[in-house]
Amino acid sequence: MLQLIKLEMKKFKFGWYVKGAVIANIIMTVLMCCIMYIEQEERDLMITMYQDVFVLIGGMVRATFIVFAAVLIAKMVIEEYRNKTILILFSYPVSRKKIIASKLLVIAVMTFVTILLSNMIVAGSFFIINMYVPIVPFSVTVHQFLEEAINMLFFAIAAAGASLIPLYFGMRKYSVAATIASSLIVVAIAFSSNSAFSMVTFIPLQLGLAAIGMMIAYSAIRNIEREDTI
Template sequence: MLQLIRLELKKFSLGWYIRGALISNLAIAILTYFVIYIENKEGDLMFTMYEDVFDMIGGMVRATFIVFAAVLIAKMVIEEYRNKTILIMFSYPVNRKKIIASKLIIIAMLTFMTILLSNMIVAGSFFIINAYFSIVPFSVTPHQFWEETIKIIFFAAAAAGSSLIALYFGMRKYSVPATIGSSLLIVVIAYSSNPTFSMVTFIPLQLGLAAIGVLIAYSAIRNVEREDL
């Protein structure tokens, strides 16, 4: 399995993914500063605790990289089925289930790690800058930061699971637009927010979507031997 994962990583250059992640981190950081600055200037006081900042950053990061995961699914799975290039891999003396599993493991792990690192980078940079410019009227201690990191790990794992839901829609007709479009729908459902209630930290929904994504991935792996290309 590890050898298959290494071959997949070598086959699909991820330079675009790394560049996209860095640009996204910068964009999320700038948007965070801009939103909080505007809210403070208008006196709305929506960000009264450090948890509010972490929640906003976490929601934007997870939403962004669920869409990135859909692009990975499209490139690594859907396009190979649509172009029938996956027949070449299926002709090797390797179990088909392991081939598909290796692709989905890469997608889920990349999504998890990118969400985790992006949260820490954006939130860390925000509170470092806040220490000098007082963007918000509070600071965060190292202990509080590590407490939030535990939550970030949990939500990153849930997002990695829910990102696999797009696989179901893409595999129906081997459609790249359906794959990416379904990820946008997931983002709208799972990361909507209003002043009275936020889906971003609603644990039952996040766990439910993660479970659905894992079941879809399991079904795709289990049924790959019976699929007619």
């Protein structure tokens, strides 16, 4: 399995993903600064504590990289079926289940790591900027940051599971468009909010979506031997 993962990493050359993640982090940091500045200027104080900032950043980061995960699914799985290059892989003396499992494991782990790191980078960057150019009237200590990192870890795991949901829609007709579109639907459901209630930190929903994603992945792996790839 480890060798298959190494081959997948080498085959798809994820430099584009890393560059995209870096650009996304920069954009999210700038966007956070703008949102907080506008809110403070207009006295629309919906965000009054540092925890609120972490919630907003967490939702933004997870939503962004769930869509990134859908792009990975499209490139690593759906396009392989569409172009029939998956047949070459299946001709190797290796279990089909291991081949698909290695692809999905790469996607889930990359999504988890990217979400976790991006949360820390965007939040850290925001509060460092706030130290020199005050945007919000509160700061965060190292201890408070580490406490929030535990929440980041939990939600990153949940998002990594939920990021596999688009696999189901993409595999139905091997559609890249359906894969990407379904990730946007997942994001819309998981991160919707209003003045009364927010789904961003609603743990039962986040765990439920993660469980659905894991079941979809398990089903794809279990049924791969019977699936027609032509």
